[in-house]
Amino acid sequence: MTLPSTHLLIQTIILGLLVGGVYALMSSGLTLIFGVMRVINVAHGAFLILAAYSTYWLFQLTGLDPIISIALTAPLLFGLGWVIQRYILSRIENPERSSVIITFALAVTLEGLMGTFWKTTIRSVKPEYASEVLKFASYRFPVTRLAGFAAALLVLLILYLILQRTNLGRAIRATIQDRNAAQLVGVNVQMVSAVTFGIGIATAAAGGSLLSMIYSFNASSQTDWITRVLSVIVLGGMGSLPGAFVAAIILGVMEQLTAVVVTLYWSPIVFYLFLFLTLIFRPQGLMGEIVREKA
Amino acid sequence: MKRLLSSNGLWIGIALLALLIFPLIQRSQYYQHVMVMTMMAAVLASSWNILGGYAGYTSLGHAAFFGLGGYLVALAHNYFGWHPFVSTWFLGFVVLGVALVLGWISLRTHGSAFVVVTIAMVFIFRLVALNLSNITNGARGLTQPRPGWGGVPWSPEFIKVPFHYIMLILLCITIFASWRIRQSKFGLGLIAIREDEGKAEAVGINTMLYKVLAFGFSAYFMGVAGGIYSYFFTYIDPQFIFDVFTGVTMVLIAILGGRGTLWGPVLGAFIMEPLGNWVIGTFGGTQIHLTIFGGVLLVVMLFMPQGILPTLSDAIRQRKKAGMVKAPSP
Numbered sequence A: 001m002t003l004p005s006t007h008l009l010i011q012t013i014i015l016g017l018l019v020g021g022v023y024a025l026m027s028s029g030l031t032l033i034f035g036v037m038r039v040i041n042v043a044h045g046a047f048l049i050l051a052a053y054s055t056y057w058l059f060q061l062t063g064l065d066p067i068i069s070i071a072l073t074a075p076l077l078f079g080l081g082w083v084i085q086r087y088i089l090s091r092i093e094n095p096e097r098s099s100v101i102i103t104f105a106l107a108v109t110l111e112g113l114m115g116t117f118w119k120t121t122i123r124s125v126k127p128e129y130a131s132e133v134l135k136f137a138s139y140r141f142p143v144t145r146l147a148g149f150a151a152a153l154l155v156l157l158i159l160y161l162i163l164q165r166t167n168l169g170r171a172i173r174a175t176i177q178d179r180n181a182a183q184l185v186g187v188n189v190q191m192v193s194a195v196t197f198g199i200g201i202a203t204a205a206a207g208g209s210l211l212s213m214i215y216s217f218n219a220s221s222q223t224d225w226i227t228r229v230l231s232v233i234v235l236g237g238m239g240s241l242p243g244a245f246v247a248a249i250i251l252g253v254m255e256q257l258t259a260v261v262v263t264l265y266w267s268p269i270v271f272y273l274f275l276f277l278t279l280i281f282r283p284q285g286l287m288g289e290i291v292r293e294k295a
Numbered sequence B: 001m002k003r004l005l006s007s008n009g010l011w012i013g014i015a016l017l018a019l020l021i022f023p024l025i026q027r028s029q030y031y032q033h034v035m036v037m038t039m040m041a042a043v044l045a046s047s048w049n050i051l052g053g054y055a056g057y058t059s060l061g062h063a064a065f066f067g068l069g070g071y072l073v074a075l076a077h078n079y080f081g082w083h084p085f086v087s088t089w090f091l092g093f094v095v096l097g098v099a100l101v102l103g104w105i106s107l108r109t110h111g112s113a114f115v116v117v118t119i120a121m122v123f124i125f126r127l128v129a130l131n132l133s134n135i136t137n138g139a140r141g142l143t144q145p146r147p148g149w150g151g152v153p154w155s156p157e158f159i160k161v162p163f164h165y166i167m168l169i170l171l172c173i174t175i176f177a178s179w180r181i182r183q184s185k186f187g188l189g190l191i192a193i194r195e196d197e198g199k200a201e202a203v204g205i206n207t208m209l210y211k212v213l214a215f216g217f218s219a220y221f222m223g224v225a226g227g228i229y230s231y232f233f234t235y236i237d238p239q240f241i242f243d244v245f246t247g248v249t250m251v252l253i254a255i256l257g258g259r260g261t262l263w264g265p266v267l268g269a270f271i272m273e274p275l276g277n278w279v280i281g282t283f284g285g286t287q288i289h290l291t292i293f294g295g296v297l298l299v300v301m302l303f304m305p306q307g308i309l310p311t312l313s314d315a316i317r318q319r320k321k322a323g324m325v326k327a328p329s330p
Helices: A006-037 A044-062 A070-087 A095-118 A143-165 A167-177 A179-184 A189-214 A221-236 A241-261 A269-281 B002-025 B029-054 B063-080 B084-106 B111-131 B160-183 B185-195 B197-202 B207-233 B244-257 B264-283 B288-303 B308-324
Strands: A133-136 A139-142
Touching (some): A006 A139, A006 A143, A006 A189, A006 A221, A044 A095, A044 A221, A070 A189, A179 A189, A221 A241, B029 B160, B029 B185, B063 B111, B063 B244, B185 B197, B264 B308
16 A cells, blocks of 8 residues: 555546546436335446447447437436336335345346347447547546546436426425325326336436446446445435435545555445445435335 | 154155255266255255345345355365365354354344345455455465365266265255244244334344344355355355355245245245256356346246245135135125
């Protein structure tokens, strides 16, 4: 363990912030789904990888830019999410008890399908600007990460506007606050759940498209990604969007710092340790409410 | 013991006899291998059931203890020359000790949060095994010499037979322990925790102690099984042995057969494991077996959440009732 120079430290924090933005996008859907439906969607990582593969495919076949392909992958996965909620998840009688196993089963099913279709070769999308780096006051900004960060902020902004400025958003927020009361005042909770699940998966699609050019992946990477995004929403407070954003930035920076200060190989442990420690010492997370869950 | 035998004695006797003579009749290496793996799956699912079935705490991370047992046994064999068939029973207690500590930490959470913590547990173990490479040899994994006894390796035709019998012993011990727990006050306490933890605590059950003990017991048998497994394959690596899929498989098996029942996990193992081997044999190196496992789990959770055994016994009870009295009008 060696203490890095100030310059390296700031550079590392910059990279952490950029990556944190993408993490925030990836986990926003997960925390939204939990807020509305009290379902932990363990298949979120599998949807991320599914979107990453779709982006890879589009890029190989048509040369479509990964960021632009969000416009295709997001609606596609919205539809898939809507169908899954409508025909599988809405049948669960006791979501807090069995939704984790069911979504896990879904994740394993998807992983198997993706592994069968796309084999186990590790993929990554390499657009022309993949290796370009911008320099600003002697600090390096890799273009893919910068673009990923910008795209993540844009999608999050759209999500924020939908939640704050539309009737649908009001219905979603009302359902998060009190499901029964929302139903009483005329919110179609079933519909809201299906749409929220769709939106949640659509943000995963956007995150997955960005993932495909920043990281390399194959079907079994989904287990790694689900633990990362779960750690983010647990630290942020499950169901809290601002919490997820803050936690994503914290974890992104911590991950990069561990990679530099300790070694690259230990950096994933940041997520697992934060997950463990949060659940034990502050189960409600940074910005969440205490949810009394029945075991 | 008497009570266990008096109710199902005939069936247990037949099954035990069949398993005892299996390797003598069936000489095919492949089927002997599948049988060892099936009994191991039954051990894993039955011990998972102590926590996941009786106490209702769904752990997807017990593969961590399976892997820990595997590593401890392989290390003890390579460094001190301890024979795995002996050492695994003792090293299982080390696994139990680790599990008590981890259980004490992780059982502060409930419901979905607990599931998430247990998944993270597997990844932490895997990462440690990967990175402590001067002990564990990192990603290259650990290799043990070809199985044998007293310095003489077993011949290739015979090699599966000792594993068959040691796994059978472990299976019997696991089922017996699971049965003893189910019959005891401790077991009743676990079921009370599953039904309503708050009320269980209110009537004076030390819920934390009960849960941690259940966590530990279920880890012990996993650890022992992991130890035997690492010797069976003579090679383990972190990616392979600390696999979340192992954890999901045992959950699927227990849920399929009947979560919380004594024989459900055993039944589930004897259905799923041969099926899984057939799928892998038929479709080869693809990952389609993941899809089939996930699909079966999904279907079971949606349409038969209680599992095969409870569904069957309900149906039989209904039929008996229907013969005796008029079915009550709805």
